[in-house]
Amino acid sequence: MRYRDENKVLAIREAAIDMVASDGLENFGINRLAKAAGVSPATIYIYYKDKEDLLTSISIEEGVKMTRATLKGFDPNMSFKEGLWVQWQNRAAFSLDNHKSAEFFEQLRNSTYKDKMLETINDEFRKNMGNFVENAIERGEIERMPLEVYWSVAFAPLYSLIRFHNEGKSLGGRKFKFSEKIMKETFDCVLKGLTK
């Protein structure tokens, strides 16, 4: 029998990410994807059940990739300051190196597909984050607070900065450029707010 051409799978996935990232989820279509990936529309349906399956599958893959990258070198027993800083650096590096992936992910996160993609990724998050935060609380480094509050204070500012960087222009027409220095300053700000 004939074997799957792995290049085709990769081409489909890469083209999908590119299309959503640059044209937006609302302009994403299977026929156009097939053309962009250099593949027949029918081929896509060998790998994915339908359009929704394609988008959710890819978003989960990318989400897992991103989560893995964010947790590289991270250990839930690290001090709060060190652990959070590792995650900030990893996440920023990943988003800048793979900004198409990051943009794709962000688009899906704000769409009707979010439920299916987030239930997988939140599990991954919860496992690693839960212990880390619990340790930090027990050590008296931070106050006890709902996980959602923690996430909102600890990570939302970073993701916002990354978005400002990736969008061409930002507040007031100027161009905003991310840098190690700015990230560190913002981190200090957030850390100060969180720690006792």
Place this chain on the structure above:
Amino acid sequence: MRYRDENKVLAIREAAIDMVASDGLENFGINRLAKAAGVSPATIYIYYKDKEDLLTSISIEEGVKMTRATLKGFDPNMSFKEGLWVQWQNRAAFSLDNHKSAEFFEQLRNSTYKDKMLETINDEFRKNMGNFVENAIERGEIERMPLEVYWSVAFAPLYSLIRFHNEGKSLGGRKFKFSEKIMKETFDCVLKGLTK
């Protein structure tokens, strides 16, 4: 001559917001909108040039509404703490009372339409925010920092919390419920990080 039926304009706008909020921008279509608004497709084109014009126009209107609501009772000469708190309360109240609008806005903000809608709203933002932040810096209440960093630390956590609240489930399957108490705690956290 015949006058415009203002109910039709309102019905179109409300139906558009509802549709995008509940079915997602990627499932928004003119024919379906016409049916939902109880109006002929052709009527929509009396009020809007095309689909893009409709979405950007409505998003700008809603954005202005939201900005106005957020700044109710706000004065750039307030103390930093008081001024920011007023904005947090206003914004949270608006988003919870008008969560369809908020959802609609959030969808457009993460789409290819973002450029056109944000250039108007960022102007409004910049005018009011610039002075306020500058005053706070001169009074020595906060450090000098890029506006993007300020925005990311001061507001991104709040918007994140609102999203957690509006999504059915959040981190780890549990349900997260926003409350005055949680908002105040999060605010204190953010304020502590920002102020000297």
Place this chain on the structure above:
DNA sequence: AAGATAACTGAGCATTTGCTCATTTAAAAA
């Protein structure tokens, strides 16, 4: 070499899409 299997294809189907136009309706002006 022949047969078996499954990846792969392009043409194209049914439906939906964004949008238009000939016509009708309502209300002001004559």
Place this chain on the structure above:
DNA sequence: TTTTTAAATGAGCAAATGCTCAGTTATCTT
């Protein structure tokens, strides 16, 4: 009342959409 103006309409067009199927191709086993 008649004329004039523009709002409002529903049928429907060209194009695009998600998806399928009969047929072809590559690679395995025999």
